[in-house]
Amino acid sequence: MTFAVKEIFLTLQGEGMQAGRRAVFLRFSGCNLWTGRERDRQRAQCRFCDTDFVGMGGENGGRYPDASALAAKVDELWDEGDRRLVVITGGEPMLQLDEPLLGALHARGFEVAVETNGTIAAVPGIDWICVSPKAGTKVVQRSGNELKLVWPQQGIDPKDLLGWQFDNFLIQPMDGADRDTARAAAIDYVLSNPRWRLSLQNHKLLGLP
Numbered sequence: 001m002t003f004a005v006k007e008i009f010l011t012l013q014g015e016g017m018q019a020g021r022r023a024v025f026l027r028f029s030g031c032n033l034w035t036g037r038e039r040d041r042q043r044a045q046c047r048f049c050d051t052d053f054v055g056m057g058g059e060n061g062g063r064y065p066d067a068s069a070l071a072a073k074v075d076e077l078w079d080e081g082d083r084r085l086v087v088i089t090g091g092e093p094m095l096q097l098d099e100p101l102l103g104a105l106h107a108r109g110f111e112v113a114v115e116t117n118g119t120i121a122a123v124p125g126i127d128w129i130c131v132s133p134k135a136g137t138k139v140v141q142r143s144g145n146e147l148k149l150v151w152p153q154q155g156i157d158p159k160d161l162l163g164w165q166f167d168n169f170l171i172q173p174m175d176g177a178d179r180d181t182a183r184a185a186a187i188d189y190v191l192s193n194p195r196w197r198l199s200l201q202n203h204k205l206l207g208l209p
């Protein structure tokens with residue numbers, strides 16, 4: 001299988017329970033909930049996306065011919081050192097992440113994390129699964145390490161998600177024109193519901209990609 005990659009870069013994880021860790025980000029092209037084109041946003045299943053996942057024109061982007069070539073590029077960007085972490089995101093990573101790629105990354109000593117919308121079941125063997133559910137979609141991946149709910153989202157009641165099998169439940173304020181209102185709503189929610197924890201997009205505060 002070939003892989004359509006938007007970009008690959010070394011940075012710090014900005015969000016969630018692993019915030020602050022050095023990580024190679026591998027962003028696949030494409031998502032099953034939005035085309036990524038502004039003209040389609042209002043009729044998309046997911047309408048608040050803040051990520052450019054269209055095409056393959058980003059840093060180290062392109063079509064990689066196989067799992068081995070893609071894993072080699074991730075390895076090259078990490079360079080030296082242990083505690084190797086690759087965060088596979090998108091777009092929707094489960095459209096492309098398969099067992100050969102997972103195996104090739106493990107063989108190079110990487111811990112493999114994914115950030116998925118949960119509408120496609122995760123490949124077995126992923127080390128860290130973060131699911132960010134979107135209102136109105138059928139989430140089939142209901143277990144993992146962290147559930148990250150972008151908030152507020154009409155059509156989702158966080159209480160309905162607490163029966164899912166996650167180690168951590170995170171509320172993250174929705175970015176956009178109403179970000180101040182969203183931040184206040186998220187703080188209020190966590191203050192009233194201690195099963196949830198606040199997640200901030202630290203990379204935006206720090207000017208990281």
Ligand code: SF4
Nearest residue numbers: 031034046049091117
């Ligand atoms: S599911 Fe994720 S990648 Fe896809 S459009 Fe929504 S926020 Fe963007």
